[in-house]
Amino acid sequence: MSTDSNAMELTERLKLIEDMIAEGRHGQESWGWSFVLWGVAYSIATAWATWGRSNLAWPVTMIAAGAVTGVVASRMGHGHPETTLGRAVGAVWMAMGISLMIVLMCLAASGRYDGHVFVAIVGAMLGTANATSAIILKWKMQFACALVWIAACVTACFGSDTAVAVAFFAAIFFGQILFGIYTMVLESRRRRQRGAAHA
Amino acid sequence: MPELPDLNPVIHGKLRLALLTLLTGVEEAEFTWLRGKTGATDGNLGAQLLKLEEAGYVAVEKKFVQRKPQTLYRMTESGRTALTEYVQALKQLLGAAL
Numbered sequence: 001m002s003t004d005s006n007a008m009e010l011t012e013r014l015k016l017i018e019d020m021i022a023e024g025r026h027g028q029e030s031w032g033w034s035f036v037l038w039g040v041a042y043s044i045a046t047a048w049a050t051w052g053r054s055n056l057a058w059p060v061t062m063i064a065a066g067a068v069t070g071v072v073a074s075r076m077g078h079g080h081p082e083t084t085l086g087r088a089v090g091a092v093w094m095a096m097g098i099s100l101m102i103v104l105m106c107l108a109a110s111g112r113y114d115g116h117v118f119v120a121i122v123g124a125m126l127g128t129a130n131a132t133s134a135i136i137l138k139w140k141m142q143f144a145c146a147l148v149w150i151a152a153c154v155t156a157c158f159g160s161d162t163a164v165a166v167a168f169f170a171a172i173f174f175g176q177i178l179f180g181i182y183t184m185v186l187e188s189r190r191r192r193q194r195g196a197a198h199a
Numbered sequence: 200m201p202e203l204p205d206l207n208p209v210i211h212g213k214l215r216l217a218l219l220t221l222l223t224g225v226e227e228a229e230f231t232w233l234r235g236k237t238g239a240t241d242g243n244l245g246a247q248l249l250k251l252e253e254a255g256y257v258a259v260e261k262k263f264v265q266r267k268p269q270t271l272y273r274m275t276e277s278g279r280t281a282l283t284e285y286v287q288a289l290k291q292l293l294g295a296a297l
Contacts, residue, residue: 010293013216017286020220023236080231081225 030076032183034069039176041065048169055108062101091134096129116156119168123153126175141182145175201258204288207281209254214239214247219256222274227260249273256281260297 041061048057103121107113130146133139148171155167210216217237222228234244251257256278260271274282 007293010289013211013213014215014289015219017220018237020217021224023221048293081228083225087226096211 019186030184030187031186031188032180033072035180035183037068037180038065039172039180040174042176043169045081046113046172058104058108089136092129092132092136096125100125111159115161116164119156119164120153122157123149123151123168126171127153130175141179145179148175206258206288206292207285209250209256210281210285212247212250214243215251216285218244218247218272219274219278221258222272223279223282225272227273230272233272249287254278254281276287 041064045058046062048054048061100122104113104118107117107121127146127149130142130149134141134143134146152164152167152171156164159167202229210219214237221233221236230244230248233239234241237244238293239247248257248259252259256275258273258275260273262269262271
């Protein structure tokens with residue numbers, strides 16, 4: 001075999017390694033839907049609690065959204081291997097969800113629940129989870145979502161009732177619903193590209 | 200002039216190299232996932248995975264999930280070392296060839 005063809009074969013092997021690393025990293029996970037789902041759940045819970053004046057609004061909506069997320073995620077994950085990166089990001093969201101649920105339930109039970117405190121806690125926790133995910137995944141758009149939630153948290157500390165309501169709904173819309181739709185579009189485009197590459 | 204390294208023949212096969220590289224990114228993978236990623240046939244995939252298993256580069260676990268058989272493959276520590284050494288040798292050879 002000539003030196004040229006030998007070098008070509010070796011380069012081909014190196015390219016194969018790069019391609020397979022990229023292929024292995026591309027999870028089949030698509031999480032855009034969960035951002036939209038939780039954004040809608042927050043909106044329903046807020047509307048129900050405000051106009052329906054029910055103490056059950058938040059617990060019922062959050063538990064229902066959690067159950068739907070769990071069922072859909074377990075079906076989606078079937079047959080797809082877990083990556084270290086995926087587990088790290090999943091752990092951040094799982095820990096955030098558990099902490100948020102416990103804190104809010106304790107606040108509600110102790111009677112120290114207040115709109116400002118609620119938005120400050122939700123904003124800080126979602127801001128932290130989004131920022132951590134964004135840093136792990138090196139994703140600037142998600143970091144922008146983190147900033148939106150942190151802005152809502154800061155507004156809750158200093159702003160009026162109206163400002164807090166506006167900041168909370170803006171964070172839900174931009175940080176959950178719009179970001180979720182954007183992620184879903186990206187995921188579907190990526191799947192199409194990969195389908196074309198495999199064809 | 201330093202002596203050029205030999206490439207590990209177990210890893211050098213295209214499909215085996217692809218399989219080992221895929222397994223570096225995941226904790227464990229199902230046979231069907233590996234088949235989907237490589238586009239290999241069941242027979243060829245099984246044969247190449249067996250060679251990797253015999254070399255001690257992958258570990259196999261067979262179990263039943265909801266009464267369906269499931270075969271999981273995981274890269275071993277010696278597989279990881281062998282692949283790292285292979286990549287280093289490949290780079291060294293390419294450096295000498297170019």
